[in-house]
Amino acid sequence: MTPPATSRVRDRLRAEVTDAAARAADLxxxxxxxxxxxxxxxxRATSAQVRARTARRRLLRDQSELLYREAVGASLRRLSLTDLSYLLADIVxxxxxxxxxxxxxxxRRQSAKEGLEIDQGIASSALLRSGAGADLLRSQRLPTDEARSRLAEFQRTGAVEMPVVSVRRxxxxxxxxxxxxxxxNAEDEPLGxxxxxxxxxxLLDPGVRVGVLRGAVMEHPRYAGRRVFSSGINLSLLCAGQIPFLGFVMQREMGYLSKIQRGLWDPRQQADPTARGGKPWIxxxxxxxxxxxxxxxxxFDYVISSDTAYFTLPAAREGIVPGAANLRLGRVLGPRLARQVLLGxxxxxxxxxxxxxxxDAVVAEEEVDGAIDEAVHAMDNPAVLANRHMITAFEEPEDHLRGYLAEFAEVQVQRLxxxxxxxRLEQQWMQRQR
Incomplete structure (x- = not known):
């Protein structure tokens, strides 16, 4: 049972948040x-928001882990970051x-919003830093309900078609x-x-040993008949206010990117080493x-590129942070070249x-299919599973990623x-209106 004094402090901090938020909303x-x-x-609006956020930060410093436990209970069901945020709003x-x-x-378009997502970023940052942060990070690697519901279909037919993504075994x-x-192939919430x-x-289908991700042949006039991999975040939808911070920006990092690296979270991992590590990806x-x-x-474990492709991270020019690239790119390119890409x-x-x-392989366009076959042959090896697990576990430990994402949650939402x-987004909006 919670000691009375602790309970009084808990209730007082929560009441202060509700009161300050109500005053800001009334104004x-x-x-x-x-x-x-x-x-x-x-x-005046900013001053009221600052007072409300000060109260929120006090509460989150004191009760983040408690609030998370109240929201999720004992369930192992996957709870999206957005749904978790709404549960916190119900509790306090x-x-x-x-x-x-x-x-x-x-x-509203991005430049016309109140900036309520900033409060979601503040809460996400505090939760990730708390004693519940590891559980929160791992929970986002549980399979989605939609995938569970379509698994039987996929195992039976070997194919699932969705509006912008398909998978075939x-x-x-x-x-x-x-x-x-x-x-x-710009990224947005539906694509994610x-x-x-x-x-x-x-990852769920035991009949799959290796995953391959590739962009489709495009119909866009400029690239008709050619494949493209990805043009990054959908700036058109960001400008229109349709790129949700939790539902896309954070869910992407903690969801499918983490699943590619680490596989699905399975509580058996605590006792069964064979359940660790996911599957190799190309x-x-x-x-x-x-x-x-x-x-x-x-x-990814193995990257094949056509010899006409190029790679770039324009986030600094756009004014935002390029996801977890700031965490990872230095390991790949070295610190000096990484700064040239990230900052310049x-x-x-x-x-x-x-x-x-x-x-891993740069080949002519007509040789890409052959390179894929070679890569699949190399990755389809039980020893690869154990080694990729060891690489990820000690090259980028979970706590290391968690600390980065806790900082990223608040820095990125403030940048947005x-x-x-x-x-910049408003200028783009006006150009489209013209």
Missing amino acids: VSTLPAPADRSPDQQA PGLTPNRAEMEMERG TDGVAEITVANQRYL QQLEIAIDLA AVVDGFAIGGGMQLMLT GRRIGAREPAAALLC YSQDVLH
Whole structure:
């Protein structure tokens, strides 16, 4: 039983959050939309938000682990980061935005939002830093409910087709194809959700031994008839306010990227070494790997590139942080070259010597299929499973990743609502309207 004094402190901190959040909401309700506010009105709104966030931080410093346990209970069911945030809003009104508030916010373009996602980022950062952080990180590697529901179909037919992602099993190989035709395979929430389902299916099906990810042949006039890997985050949808911070930005890092690296989380891993490590993955880069595409490459065991492809991380130019690339790229390229890519936007062509640090094979376009066969043969080896587990476990320990993501959660969400990024997005919005 909680000691009375502790219970009083707990309740007082929660009441302070609810009260400060209600005061801020009451003030904001009397003001015009963010884009229409005068400097004085915006200063008043900001002051109220700062007071509310100060109360939230006090509560989270004291009770993050307790709040997480209250939200998830004893269930091993996968709870998305978005749903977890809404549960926190139910437990302590005002701690994070509730579902209705986020629905209203989602209807606005990025530069016209109140910035409620900042509070989701603050809470996510605190949870990851807390004693529950390891459980939260691992929970996002549980299979999605959608993948569980489609597993029987996949095992029976060897194929699952979704609007922009498909997965097919042939001779123990799961071939995942990304076909976000309208946006040249730019990443957004629907693509992320479907890609995670496909990866879950490949990992759940014991008939799959190796996974391969490749972009589809494009229909876009500029690249018609050619494959492309990824053009990074969908800036058009980010500008329109349709890239959710938790549902895409954080879920991507803690969900399918972590599953590629570490496999699905299975509580048996505590006692059964054979349950560890996931499966080997091969990425095939055609055309380009821009932004998130290059981030994705860093999680794969084997990377094949056509000799006409290039790789770049333009996040600094865009004003944001390129996911976990800041954590991983230095290990791959070395610190000096990594800074040139991360901070200076250096583009690396597949024919450059530096590309050998990013790719295992660089071949002519007509030789890509043969390179895939060779890579599958090399990766389809029981010893690969044990060795890839050991590499990941000690090259990037879970606590190391958790610490990075805790910092990333708050830094990235602040960047997404910083004035320079919002100004850039607003300029893009106006250009599209014209």
